Amino acid sequence: MKTDNFWKNKKVLITGGTSGLGLSLHRQLTDMGALTALVARKEASGVIRGDVSDKRQIHRIYAEAITELGHIDVLFNNASSLGPTPLRLLMDTDCEDFELALQTNLIGPFRLTKLVAADMILRRSGVVVNISSDAAVNAYPKWGAYAASKAALDHMTRIFQAELAETGVQFLALDPGDMNTPLHLSAIPDAEVSALNSPEDSARLILEQIAAGKFQPVRRRIR
Amino acid sequence: MKPATQAKRYFENTKMMIVSANDPNKISHKTVAALPDILTAGDLLVVNSSGTLPSSFRGIIRRLGLPIEIRLAAFRGENTNDLRRWSAVSFGHGDWRWTTETRGLPPPLIVGDEIEVSPTLRISVTNINPGVSRLLQVEFHSQQLTKDLYTFGQPIQYSYHEKALEIWDQQTLFAGPPISVEPPSASFPLTWDLLLKLQQRGVRIVPILHSAGISSTGSAELDRLLPLEEYFEVPLSTMDAIQSARQNGGRIVALGTSVTRAVESAFAQEKMSGLTDLKLGPTSKIRAVDILITGMHEEGSSHSELMKAFCGCEMLSLSETQADERQYLSHEFGDLTLLDCGEPKDIFPKFPSSVI
Numbered sequence: 006m007k008t009d010n011f012w013k014n015k016k017v018l019i020t021g022g023t024s025g026l027g028l029s030l031h032r033q034l035t036d037m038g039a040l041t042a043l044v045a046r047k048e049a050s051g052v053i054r055g056d057v058s059d060k061r062q063i064h065r066i067y068a069e070a071i072t073e074l075g076h077i078d079v080l081f082n083n084a085s086s087l088g089p090t091p092l093r094l095l096m097d098t099d100c101e102d103f104e105l106a107l108q109t110n111l112i113g114p115f116r117l118t119k120l121v122a123a124d125m126i127l128r129r130s131g132v133v134v135n136i137s138s139d140a141a142v143n144a145y146p147k148w149g150a151y152a153a154s155k156a157a158l159d160h161m162t163r164i165f166q167a168e169l170a171e172t173g174v175q176f177l178a179l180d181p182g183d184m185n186t187p188l189h190l191s192a193i194p195d196a197e198v199s200a201l202n203s204p205e206d207s208a209r210l211i212l213e214q215i216a217a218g219k220f221q222p223v224r225r226r227i228r
Numbered sequence: 229m230k231p232a233t234q235a236k237r238y239f240e241n242t243k244m245m246i247v248s249a250n251d252p253n254k255i256s257h258k259t260v261a262a263l264p265d266i267l268t269a270g271d272l273l274v275v276n277s278s279g280t281l282p283s284s285f286r287g288i289i290r291r292l293g294l295p296i297e298i299r300l301a302a303f304r305g306e307n308t309n310d311l312r313r314w315s316a317v318s319f320g321h322g323d324w325r326w327t328t329e330t331r332g333l334p335p336p337l338i339v340g341d342e343i344e345v346s347p348t349l350r351i352s353v354t355n356i357n358p359g360v361s362r363l364l365q366v367e368f369h370s371q372q373l374t375k376d377l378y379t380f381g382q383p384i385q386y387s388y389h390e391k392a393l394e395i396w397d398q399q400t401l402f403a404g405p406p407i408s409v410e411p412p413s414a415s416f417p418l419t420w421d422l423l424l425k426l427q428q429r430g431v432r433i434v435p436i437l438h439s440a441g442i443s444s445t446g447s448a449e450l451d452r453l454l455p456l457e458e459y460f461e462v463p464l465s466t467m468d469a470i471q472s473a474r475q476n477g478g479r480i481v482a483l484g485t486s487v488t489r490a491v492e493s494a495f496a497q498e499k500m501s502g503l504t505d506l507k508l509g510p511t512s513k514i515r516a517v518d519i520l521i522t523g524m525h526e527e528g529s530s531h532s533e534l535m536k537a538f539c540g541c542e543m544l545s546l547s548e549t550q551a552d553e554r555q556y557l558s559h560e561f562g563d564l565t566l567l568d569c570g571e572p573k574d575i576f577p578k579f580p581s582s583v584i
Contacts, residue, residue, distance in 0.1 A: 053375075054375075060396075061395075064279070064378065064395050064396065064399065064403075065374070065375065065378035065379070067279075068279060068281075068374050068377075068378060068405075068406045069374045069375055069378075071308075071404060071405055072308065072309055072311065072374045072405070072406075073309070075308075075309065076404075120403070123277075123401055123402055123403070123404075124277065124402070124404050124435075126420075127275070127277060127402065127433065127434065127435045168424075169424075171424070171427070171428070172424070172427075
């Protein structure tokens with residue numbers, strides 16, 4: 006109930022919002038009375054079509070979001086790229102594939118956060134949630150491009166929080182756990198599905214945590 | 229004064245001339261880095277949080293089959309969720325490398341004309357100024373308007389620039405709803421580092437929205453009409469902050485002429501949002517703003533007229549001479565002037581509660 010009250014009428018922007026965790030966040034937020042805008046690379050009804058890894062699209066994506074929502078209370082930087090699939094050793098990873106993972110998982114969230122957080126600072130309120138992974142701290146072979154980008158995303162989150170500590174804007178990097186999502190299954194096609202978290206459960210825990218104001222430390226595994 | 233010809237920002241190293249309106253001996257020359265020493269606890273810095281839309285559109289007039297460029301001149305909508313209605317200026321043959329004065333005359337439009345920009349985006353002409361036929365009111369038609377505006381619009385360019393501006397060159401630190409057609413550029417030299425320092429020293433920073441309009445039309449007759457009617461919004465929280473700062477002896481600092489026009493319009497017209505036709509000049513009474521921080525503007529421009537409301541013609545002329553001697557740069561990516569009105573505003577109108 007407390008979670009519902011917190012999210013009612015909140016204006017929320019979610020990147021990667023048409024599948025997996027992003028879609029679950031959107032559905033639960035909508036059920037609780039929040040207003041959401043979704044960004045996705047694929048064409049879908051009611052979705053802002055765009056790729057946060059593309060510098061030329063970012064101002065248009067933000068403009069579409071605030072024209073629709075007015076302002077943004079919470080930003081979920083959720084869109085992710087695995088890098089090369091099937092996953093490869095770093096020694097077998099092309100530089101271009103590594104760059105693409107960094108653009109999507111690190112530079113895209115950086116660009117979007119700069120735009121969104123400026124208004125949050127002026128309103129002295131707002132939350133930026135970066136969806137991370139345990140690959141950011143554990144050295145799993147063949148997850149190099151993705152893992153390095155998520156580790157950098159974690160640290161960027163910490164620095165944003167340190168620099169803007171007095172502004173009323175909160176930053177959080179969350180590890181939703183291994184989920185039964187298209188992204189995870191494209192990384193590990195033969196994963197044991199029954200052992201994976203459902204994205205619905207991860208989304209619920211994330212929304213509860215934000216509603217409860219648990220912003221320290223920056224990075225945590227949701228439970 | 230020479231214009232800045234590159235979209236390069238010098239941030240804290242940007243020159244800033246300090247002009248105190250009631251003391252001609254008090255023109256001094258500093259840089260933007262000095263702002264935390266000039267503003268003090270209790271002062272209120274008001275900024276324009278509009279984003280800048282790529283506002284030049286090329287299309288074909290359906291009735292004539294002829295090409296035309298439509299440059300948006302100011303936002304005229306009812307709120308920032310609906311970006312259909314704008315004032316605009318038509319341009320003929322030529323491109324941004326030509327000065328606006330040398331551009332060809334556009335084909336004559338009539339009310340009801342439709343301009344096809346793309347298969348998904350068209351512009352209809354809803355009004356033509358009876359005296360100056362290049363000045364229009366237009367309405368966009370699209371199923372995905374914001375997306376199409378960014379897909380088919382190009383940034384308004386300046387002929388004196390070495391390179392074409394990109395969309396990110398035009399955005400300020402605060403860029404939000406895209407209702408400006410040219411950047412509210414007084415905030416270009418600012419950094420968050422400096423703004424957070426100001427906040428730590430007790431200076432509050434609050435936003436307004438104002439559609440910063442077109443700066444050059446290529447027609448002296450049309451330029452005389454600037455600024456056109458422009459959309460503004462002063463949020464209730466900002467209005468409260470203005471009242472509170474004034475009651476506590478703080479000064480109201482407007483970052484840019486667009487902020488000044490929005491805040492003064494709110495008090496002069498007793499409304500928090502909508503279109504403003506307020507024109508400020510040498511005889512205007514400034515009601516709310518104590519300090520204006522703005523770019524270096526040339527005599528005769530509407531920005532220069534607004535500055536005269538703060539410091540009078542002689543003082544402005546003196547400051548221009550000093551700016552020339554010290555090679556200040558003008559226009560969007562140039563240097564700044566800080567104009568201190570110098571008159572304590574002991575009488576401050578309360579906003580009627582019916583409006584709030």
